[in-house]
Amino acid sequence: MTRPAPAPSRVGGQGAGLAYAISAYGLWGFLPGFFLLLAPASPWEIVAFRILMSLGFCALLLTLTRGWRGFIGLSRQWRVLGMMALAGVLIYVNWQVFVLATLGGHVVEGALGYFINPIITVALGVVVLRERLRPLQWAAVGISVLAIVVIAVGYGAFPWIALALALSFGFYGFIKKRVGAQVDAVSGLTLETAWLTPVAIVQLLVTGATVGLTFGNAGPVHAALMIATGVITATPLLLFAAAARRLPLVALGLTQYLAPVLQFLTGVLLLHEPMPTGRWIGFGLVWLALVLLTVDMLRAARSGRRASLPTA
Template sequence: MSANPPAPTRVGGQGAGLLYAVAAYGLWGFLPGFFLLLDPASPWEIVAFRILMSLGFCAILLTVTRGWRTLAGLARQPRVLFTMALAGAFIYVNWQVFVLATLSGHVVEGSLGYFINPVITVALGVIVLRERLRPLQWAAVGISLVAILVIAVGYGAFPWIALALAFSFGFYGFIKKRVGAQVDAVSGLTLETVWLAPVAVVQLIITQATLGLTFGSSGPVHLLLMIATGVITATPLLLFASAARRLPLVALGLTQYLAPVLQFLTGVFLLHEPMPVGRWIGFCLVWAALVLLTVDMIRAARAGRRASLPTA
């Protein structure tokens, strides 16, 4: 009996992992509401401060956790350094498009991007890693393509916001997965924001010259919210990293739908964004594709567990 680990320890670890995952995706789901509170700041000012405040928050975390030596070691590796630069480019596109979508009344289309992100991840596996898809995965990809076409035709506009978010975050996740064993969450985000800091500074200068900056001139609450963009950005990433160490891949994959569901509900019921019939049909097709991916993921996990069992 002593050879088996006690059940409470195992359950407790996974229970904590589930709380971390729900907290991470819940925070990501409520991001549209947070960014709307930053009015009258422009999307360009918000993203620039998001980069700089994230860098400042990461510096504090590195100091508290004594992670500067680890960061310095990673910075001396050119491959890691330039990989993080590429990841930073993709996350910059994701952040900028997401804030632009939120402040221009396209929260629902933004949620569509994160709904189809798992399908994009599967497609990247085929294109980049030459992976072979299982039948249910092929069906999910095909249904998603039909859904995008239906939304484009029914809504009268190509869903470029959704696709930009899905592809940018898909490539970002792909890069982070490739270096995940070598680069921890805080060091990775620090290197990404270091690369993006000059972009943020230039963006602030241009914004000041064209639109004007609101930082420090819109009241103390607005000032504190702008500073908090760093915490709002880094905290979900750290929670997600903690969840990933404790949860099985299937459980972690299922929780990822929480963020786009919250964003969708915010756009439809709080912001009252239009939902014509074509868009409803497209979203239903996307949700059907996600059901197929979920079933396939659960089947694959069960098959893996059966294959790992010792034979008699």
């Protein structure tokens, strides 16, 4: 009697997925510094260029990888078009709020949004998927709500930037996970930016008619950086999509803390944004919630592995 051949190992795929995830979140962590280099461009001009240059970069990738046939096939599926249109709206909100926050001196609050994002992901499981939370997850959600209240009271303003970023990217990640097996990273981002192209054109027209466009008027280096927004924007999104298709949610969840840590350090150490006592307490509560959430994820993953072991 011959023994069955062993199942193919997924270590290589998960190893590549981990590298993709770390690269994506690392690039996102340094985005505030890049956008500050684009001054004196307005946030609306920057986001419009992000959309148009990302679309051009994706079109180039489809050409180089001979992916146009698959892209056209996806574009004929109405469900895929609808999901990518919704993803486009969500990522547009995320991009615009993030650039507004960065150029407006609110990098720390933007980092708070991405610290809260894992909690939003857990809440989505309850609201959308009707999942039941484990005790540590309930504790993490409750502490996060308390943290938002403490920050709002202590800082004297509701943290709408943080919540807008957390909600928009949380729902965006949820949609990308739902269509991940059907839509490849390049085709998905191409569809998203194609839907947003009319918005980008209108933004450029309105900006040009009001405050004026800086592209072409602020020197060749500035123009080159504006063009590079396509690569800077698309690359981490493509890496994130590739990681989401290869990694379990636990591993993907652990790597996502890298981006807000880098953004927080940028805001506090480099840009010297104010950190009053109330904000420190609020951030401390968020970090405590993330510790509980991480412990819960690791325990759940360990229990799942133990349950999957063959019995004697």
